[in-house]
Amino acid sequence: MTKINSYWLMKSEPDVYSWDDLVAEGEGTWDGVRNYTARLNLRAMQVGDEVFFYHSNIGVEIVGIAVISQEGFQDPTDETGRWTSVKVKPVRKLKRPVTLKEIKADPALAEMELLTKFRLSVSKVTEAEWNHVLALAGG
DNA sequence: GCCAACGTTGGC
DNA sequence: GCCAACGTTGGC
Numbered sequence: 713m714t715k716i717n718s719y720w721l722m723k724s725e726p727d728v729y730s731w732d733d734l735v736a737e738g739e740g741t742w743d744g745v746r747n748y749t750a751r752l753n754l755r756a757m758q759v760g761d762e763v764f765f766y767h768s769n770i771g772v773e774i775v776g777i778a779v780i781s782q783e784g785f786q787d788p789t790d791e792t793g794r795w796t797s798v799k800v801k802p803v804r805k806l807k808r809p810v811t812l813k814e815i816k817a818d819p820a821l822a823e824m825e826l827l828t829k830f831r832l833s834v835s836k837v838t839e840a841e842w843n844h845v846l847a848l849a850g851g
Numbered sequence: 852g853c854c855a856a857c858g859t860t861g862g863c
Numbered sequence: 864g865c866c867a868a869c870g871t872t873g874g875c
Contacts, residue, residue, distance in 0.1 A: 723873085746871095747858070768873055812874080831857060831872055 719837040720757060721764040721774070721826055722800070731765050731775045735802045739781055742834075743789045743797040750834040754796045755784050763800060764837060764845065766826070773809040774845060778802050806849040820844050 722742060724730065734740045745754060757780050765776045782799035789797075815821045821844060825835035837845075 725873085749858090772874070829857095830874085833872085 718756065718758070718761045719763070719839060719842040720753065720761060720780075721766055721824075721835045721837050722778070723766045723768045723833045725769045726767045726771055727769070730767065731802070731805065734765065734776075734778065734800070739799055739801045740778075741788065741797055741799050743787045743795075745787070745795060745797075745833060747833065749829070750832055751796050753832075753834045753836060754798055757783050757798050759783050762803070762842070764842075765802075771809070771811075772813075773811040774806065774815075774849070775809045776802060776805040806846075808848075808850050810845050810848045814848060815845070818844070818848070 729740070742754070745751060759780050759782065761780045763778045763780065764774045765778050766774050778800040780798055781801045784796050784798060786793055787795040787797040812826075815824060816827060821827070821841055824837065824841050825832060826837075829835055
């Protein structure tokens, strides 16, 4: 059975939770999301889906690739039971980070949800966009 | 630190 | 159910 994976992008402020924090921890719980659109994405995620790890505020760039290690469970920081978390594991750091500036400057990436829904903390990435960003990162 | 974008809340 | 006020996010 072939499993078709999806691609995502998750934002984190590096002074709160950085790529290095994720690597140090080995596995991170993506909790605290309180936005319905982001929740839709969290619930659509499947184990094995790959995720760009993006640093907002400081750096403002995609720094690494992570993978969903546990899909859709109730957010442990939520008392109402309405919100969803996933767990992620680091896969590898990009050879070279891809900055928001570069993404904005690239016509092939103009439709990325990172740009069109920039306030969304968890967004979708198409396969074409995924491959394009990887190419920019030098593999 | 400022401000624009936009999601959420609550009064009516 | 509309919409104004408010709060939060995130780039600069």
